[in-house]
Amino acid sequence: MQCRSSNDLIQFVTEAKSVIKNGKVADYIPALGRAKRDDFSIAIHYPDGNCISAGDIEKQFTLQSISKVISLALVLIDRGPDFVFERVGMEPTGDPFNSIAKLETMAPAKPLNPMINAGALVVTHMLKGNSVEERFSRLLTFIQELSNDPSVSYSTEVAYSEFETADLNRALCYFLKQHQIINEDVEQLLKLYTKQCAIEMNCLDLARIGMIFAMDGRDPLNGKQIIPIDIARICKTFMVTCGMYNSSGEFAIKVGIPAKSGVSGGIMGSVPGKFGIGIFGPALDEKGNSIAGIRLLELLSKNYNLSMF
Numbered sequence: 001m002q003c004r005s006s007n008d009l010i011q012f013v014t015e016a017k018s019v020i021k022n023g024k025v026a027d028y029i030p031a032l033g034r035a036k037r038d039d040f041s042i043a044i045h046y047p048d049g050n051c052i053s054a055g056d057i058e059k060q061f062t063l064q065s066i067s068k069v070i071s072l073a074l075v076l077i078d079r080g081p082d083f084v085f086e087r088v089g090m091e092p093t094g095d096p097f098n099s100i101a102k103l104e105t106m107a108p109a110k111p112l113n114p115m116i117n118a119g120a121l122v123v124t125h126m127l128k129g130n131s132v133e134e135r136f137s138r139l140l141t142f143i144q145e146l147s148n149d150p151s152v153s154y155s156t157e158v159a160y161s162e163f164e165t166a167d168l169n170r171a172l173c174y175f176l177k178q179h180q181i182i183n184e185d186v187e188q189l190l191k192l193y194t195k196q197c198a199i200e201m202n203c204l205d206l207a208r209i210g211m212i213f214a215m216d217g218r219d220p221l222n223g224k225q226i227i228p229i230d231i232a233r234i235c236k237t238f239m240v241t242c243g244m245y246n247s248s249g250e251f252a253i254k255v256g257i258p259a260k261s262g263v264s265g266g267i268m269g270s271v272p273g274k275f276g277i278g279i280f281g282p283a284l285d286e287k288g289n290s291i292a293g294i295r296l297l298e299l300l301s302k303n304y305n306l307s308m309f
Ligand code: DON
Pocket: 063, 064, 065, 066, 097, 098, 117, 162, 169, 197, 245, 261, 262, 263, 264, 287, 288, 289
């Protein structure tokens, strides 16, 4: 699909870029450390198929935590909300995304929400299929349908790099297994989770997925309800309450749209009923969100009155 470059967007991108100098590329996953700090792009996808952009929107990046909201949608479709929320909660934590602290103080040791790593690992554990390959392939097919891009795949390099270094996530898994929240082999679950996080696409694909959530799970271009309305609503609510980790409150006040970030520097936004947003800017703030991406969303929200509150 063609995306038209927009002068207004280019202006906002130029302004937001000024904060990149205060950000840092994530390097706790070694392969992510090779990202170019100054990269910055955005695509906005409208329900009528129109798209506007600024920056190099062909650039591929991995979804990382953005994948958490999509795997949640698929698991909710697969298993239904009652099953899922017996195993993962609905409350924001106010803690960093990889924190183990609250797990220890909760009884049962069920993660507080599906957007922190502990909760996302439980969600990935619930993905249906007879093998890691089959479960991953179902998730990938779902993402290809949402993005309408059958070429979406994953970075073997980033997946392997995270798998090799994911000792904190391993610790979370072993804790969850000890408390019978999960019951599969930890290495198998990590293999699936790191492949999920390494699913790779560009801003345009991401904006299209954001648009499907914005349109209550329905693809307006072919009329198909890809995600049931109630499940799309649950996902968007988590995006508001936990999508930007322990910045979610400030983000809700300053931007006011459902959004999900990842440590690769991606942000997916869904402006309800209006459009989807895909941003890529790998320089991160101290909470792990794209620093210029957040600035850009603040500018867009203010100038176009996008807050839903
Ligand atoms: O589990 C991890 O650490 C990464 N694969 C994903 C973390 C992430 O993207 C957090 N986002 N801001």
